[in-house]
Amino acid sequence: MDRSFKDVLGSGKFVLTSEIGPPKGTNLDKMVHHIELLKDKVDGLNLTDHQSSVMRYPSIGAALLVKEHGGEPILQMTCRDRNRLALQADLLFAHSRGIHNVLCLTGDAVVVGDHKSAKGVFDLDSSQLLACIRTMEKGKDLGGNDLDGAVSFCAGAIVTPEANPIEPQLMKFEKKIRAGAEFIQTQAIYDLDSFKRFMEYARPFGVKILAGIILLTSWRMAEFMNKNVPGVFVPQNLIDEMKAAPKGTVIRKGIEIAARMIRQIKDESICDGVHIMAIGREELVPEIIDEAGLGNGRQIPSNTPEQRQ
Numbered sequence: 001m002d003r004s005f006k007d008v009l010g011s012g013k014f015v016l017t018s019e020i021g022p023p024k025g026t027n028l029d030k031m032v033h034h035i036e037l038l039k040d041k042v043d044g045l046n047l048t049d050h051q052s053s054v055m056r057y058p059s060i061g062a063a064l065l066v067k068e069h070g071g072e073p074i075l076q077m078t079c080r081d082r083n084r085l086a087l088q089a090d091l092l093f094a095h096s097r098g099i100h101n102v103l104c105l106t107g108d109a110v111v112v113g114d115h116k117s118a119k120g121v122f123d124l125d126s127s128q129l130l131a132c133i134r135t136m137e138k139g140k141d142l143g144g145n146d147l148d149g150a151v152s153f154c155a156g157a158i159v160t161p162e163a164n165p166i167e168p169q170l171m172k173f174e175k176k177i178r179a180g181a182e183f184i185q186t187q188a189i190y191d192l193d194s195f196k197r198f199m200e201y202a203r204p205f206g207v208k209i210l211a212g213i214i215l216l217t218s219w220r221m222a223e224f225m226n227k228n229v230p231g232v233f234v235p236q237n238l239i240d241e242m243k244a245a246p247k248g249t250v251i252r253k254g255i256e257i258a259a260r261m262i263r264q265i266k267d268e269s270i271c272d273g274v275h276i277m278a279i280g281r282e283e284l285v286p287e288i289i290d291e292a293g294l295g296n297g298r299q300i301p302s303n304t305p306e307q308r309q
Contacts, residue, residue, distance in 0.1 A: 003229065004101075005072050005074060006100070006101070009056070009154065009208045012110075014266050014272070014273050015043050015044075015273025015286050016041050016043050016273055016289065016294060017044040017273070017276070018038055018042045018045060018046070018275065018277070019042055019046035019047070019276075020034050020059075020062065021044065021048045021051055021056065022235050023057050024054070024056050024057070026057070028065065029294055030298050031062065032065065033283075035066050035124045036069060037282070037283060038282065038285055038286065039071030040126075041289050042285075042289075044073070045071050045072065045074060045162070046076055047073060047074070049075075049077055049078045049081075049105065049107075050078065051079060052081065052112055053108045053109065053111075055113070059075055059076050060094060063094070064097060064098050067097070068086055074103055074156075076102075076103045077079070077090065077102055077104055078106065078108075079106050079107055079122055080108065080121060080122060082121055082123070082290060083121050084123050084132065084142050087123075087124065087129060087132065088141055091132075092152075094098045101155075101156075102155045102176035103157065103185065104124045104130050104155060105126050107155070114307075126157050126158075127172070127179040130181055131180060131212040132157055133180065149186070151206060154183070155178040155180060155181060156182055156185060156295050158184065158185050159173045159187070159211075160174070160184065161198035162187055162232065162233050163230065170239070171203075175207070179286050181207060183209070183210065184208070184210050185232050186210065186275075187232060188229075188277070189212060190235055190238055191233060191235055192264060195258045199270055199271055206218065206234040209271040210272060211265055211275070212229075212275045212277060213274050213275065213277065213288075214259070215278045215279070216254040217250070217251055217256050219242035222234040237255060251281075251293055252277070258276070258288045258292075262274050263292050268303060276288055
């Protein structure tokens with residue numbers, strides 16, 4: 001690692017992150033392969049926490065694996081599966097093992113996953129988890145008890161800029177910043193004009209914002225997200241572009257679209273960086289990065305002004 005994720009956020013460079021989904025099982029070979037592919041191309045690697053409420057290898061174990069292989073882990077923590085005792089214990093463990101970046105998430109509903117009879121906990125939400133981290137950094141737990149050794153984290157959260165209506169998201173965004181978010185990753189964006197309007201609102205708050213870019217692998221995927229994923233809208237022109245791709249070139253077209261968006265975000269200094277999500281196709285992320293002209297993303301300077309925390 002050249003610099004910590006927190007240092008990169010404060011450097012003014014164009015920040016580049018991606019994510020890896022842990023496996024459903026103990027075979028870590030594919031995840032290690034993806035870590036090796038990405039660790040030197042991005043400033044941080046998110047490790048998803050039972051994404052979509054599907055039981056998988058734990059995010060904290062995956063974060064340790066990233067660290068063992070020389071990468072910079074960003075630990076995702078959802079409030080769905082653990083009460084405040086377990087969340088605080090995991091934070092103590094993560095800090096003690098050198099994991100210092102956390103993305104706080106409330107978590108998807110249990111019913112969308114593969115253990116529909118499981119009980120969701122939701123003792124805290126993402127804003128409360130952020131506040132919990134800031135309390136623990138002062139040497140106290142949520143019960144008001146002293147800690148024998150405090151924690152220190154670069155903590156962030158998410159926002160959905162294309163939600164309709166947008167007002168509830170803006171309220172949550174402000175709440176997360178008040179709770180201590182240092183960076184914000186967005187859900188997938190495809191309409192950059194709409195995202196620019198969100199950034200006009202968000203920029204004065206002084207928090208670093210990374211635009212979420214999900215790789216489109218087919219036009220059917222785009223239509224599925226439009227119908228089934230709240231807050232995600234793929235414009236018709238992008239769906240038509242995917243449909244028009246010759247047989248055998250659809251993935252290449254998706255890479256081209258993602259890279260084009262990243263270039264525009266960087267060239268126009270729309271926000272502070274991007275978070276690339278390939279969802280099971282992590283091996284394609286280096287192609288997206290290269291197509292976007294970022295090369296080794298951790299060493300490319302940014303034109304983006306340092307305006308957010």
